Structures are given as C-alpha cells and as structure tokens.
Amino acid sequence: MDVDGVAILARGIAARGPEGIVFANLDLRVEPGALAVIAGPSGTGRTALLLALSGRLPLVTGHLDVSGHVLPAQAKAVRQLIRPARLRPGYELEDKHRVREAIAERRLISGVSESAVEAALDRVRIAPDRTALIDELHPAERLLFAVALTIAGSPAGILVDDVDAGLPRAGRAQVWAGLREVTRTGMTVLASATDPPSGDVDVIPLPVREPERPTKVLDRQEEEVAR
Structure with missing residues (x-):
C-alpha cells in the first residue's frame, strides 16, 4: 500500500460552533505522511479543527489549502x-455489529477487496475475532479496527479523534504504534488527543479558551445608585 498523503497549510484560520x-x-x-496530533484539553476545539481541516466544518476566516484544494470552495x-476513522460524536463503529458484519458493510459501501482489508489489519497489527461484537473488543483493538477499515480504501489521509480517551498506557502505546505504521504507507494521519505521544509526531497545540464573562444585569436599586 503506497499512498500520496495530503499536505495541509493553514494561515489565520478560525471556525465558529454553536457556542x-x-x-x-x-x-x-x-x-x-505525517502523524499530526491536535492536542489540548476537552473543550479546546480539537474535533472542530479535525472537521475543518477535512472540509467538514466551514471556516469564518483565514486561508486553508489541502494538497492544492482551497477551502471552502473545494471542500x-x-x-x-x-x-474519518473515528469522529466524536457521530462517526464510530456500531457496537452491536459483529466484526465480520462491519467488514462486509465496509466492503459493500466502499468497494474494497477482502485482501485490502486483510492487509490493513496486518498494517495496524491486529487480528480481531470475526465472530466478536464490536463492543467486546478491547478499546485499543476497537479503535485500530476502525482505522484498518478506513485505510483499506487507501485514502490520502484519515481522521482519528480522541485517541487516548479511555485507554490505559499500554493501549495508548498500541494505538500510536498502529498509527505510525499507517504513516509508513505515505498516508497522512490527523489525530486528536489530550496527551500526545513523544517522538516523530507533529503536535498542534490548542490553547485553553477563557470563558466569556457574563454581562452583569443591574437590578433597579443598583441602577438608581449608578445614576
């Protein structure tokens, strides 16, 4: 599996959410071919940035170029x-599907071959029980299974949200190792995490946003004093 990964250049970008x-x-x-990790505590906009970089959330300002495609015009x-391999909320594997059912569904939707799926599973170094339910898999294996199904179609880049959520140290190490293996194909991996790994990783830190101060509403007595 040799892939031409995406290159991303952003200048002064901003995005707005419901709040x-x-x-x-x-x-x-x-x-x-980089492993780029958007890092920051919950609420700093990690998922929103993944969405924006992949053309799934419009920007309010700034310049964003993804392999020569300028957003939002070429989103x-x-x-x-x-x-996306995993984006929270809304894009995750169905817990009550069996592994074999998830594979069959992905092959039907994306048209990938059985051999491509097998190669992808080998790439991330897992061999899940085909009869097991998704929610019976270890969390690290479940996430890597989602990654494998996505890379089987050889996209130029993948999104992996909340990599370290709910994982013990060993599970985190397993997932990061699997994602590094994905980048060896040339594919770009855009991930998010609270605590990014060390080593050959491009970390994109997001600052903690200060909450807006509520506007004080003067009561009638305070208004009289203010006058």
Whole structure:
C-alpha cells in the first residue's frame, strides 16, 4: 500500500460552533505522511479543527489549502481525500455489529477487496475475532479496527479523534504504534488527543479558551445608585 498523503497549510484560520468561536488565528503546516496530533484539553476545539481541516466544518476566516484544494470552495474534493476513522460524536463503529458484519458493510459501501482489508489489519497489527461484537473488543483493538477499515480504501489521509480517551498506557502505546505504521504507507494521519505521544509526531497545540464573562444585569436599586 503506497499512498500520496495530503499536505495541509493553514494561515489565520478560525471556525465558529454553536457556542461561538472554537479556534482562531491558527497557523499550521502538515506534511504528507505525517502523524499530526491536535492536542489540548476537552473543550479546546480539537474535533472542530479535525472537521475543518477535512472540509467538514466551514471556516469564518483565514486561508486553508489541502494538497492544492482551497477551502471552502473545494471542500467536497477534500472530503474525498481525508476519511474519518473515528469522529466524536457521530462517526464510530456500531457496537452491536459483529466484526465480520462491519467488514462486509465496509466492503459493500466502499468497494474494497477482502485482501485490502486483510492487509490493513496486518498494517495496524491486529487480528480481531470475526465472530466478536464490536463492543467486546478491547478499546485499543476497537479503535485500530476502525482505522484498518478506513485505510483499506487507501485514502490520502484519515481522521482519528480522541485517541487516548479511555485507554490505559499500554493501549495508548498500541494505538500510536498502529498509527505510525499507517504513516509508513505515505498516508497522512490527523489525530486528536489530550496527551500526545513523544517522538516523530507533529503536535498542534490548542490553547485553553477563557470563558466569556457574563454581562452583569443591574437590578433597579443598583441602577438608581449608578445614576
């Protein structure tokens, strides 16, 4: 599996969510085949940035180029290049499906071959029980299984949200090792985590946003005093 990974260049980008601006004035560069980890505590906009970089969340300002495709005008093309393995909430494997059912469904939807799925499982170094339910898998194996199903289609990049959520130290190490193996194909991996790994990783830190101070509403007595 040899893939031309996506390259990303962003200057001064900002995005807005239901509760206001989630990130602003952000500059970043991701090279093809990199493991890039968006790092920060919960609520700093990690998932929103993954969505924005993959053409799934419109920007309010700034310049964003993904392998020559400028967003938002070419968002559809970018969404084809970068596929989600896990995005929370909304894009995760169905817990009550069996492993074999998840494989069959992915093959039907994406048209990948059985051999491509096997190669992807080997790439991330897992061999899940085909009769097991998804929620019976160890959390690390479950996440890597989602990654394997996604890379079987050889996209230029993948998204992996909340890599370290609910994983013990050994499980985190297993997942990061699997994602590093994915980058050896040339594929770009865009991940998010609270605590990024050390080593050959491009860390994109997100600052903690200060909560907006509520506007004080003066009662009638305070209004009289203020006058």
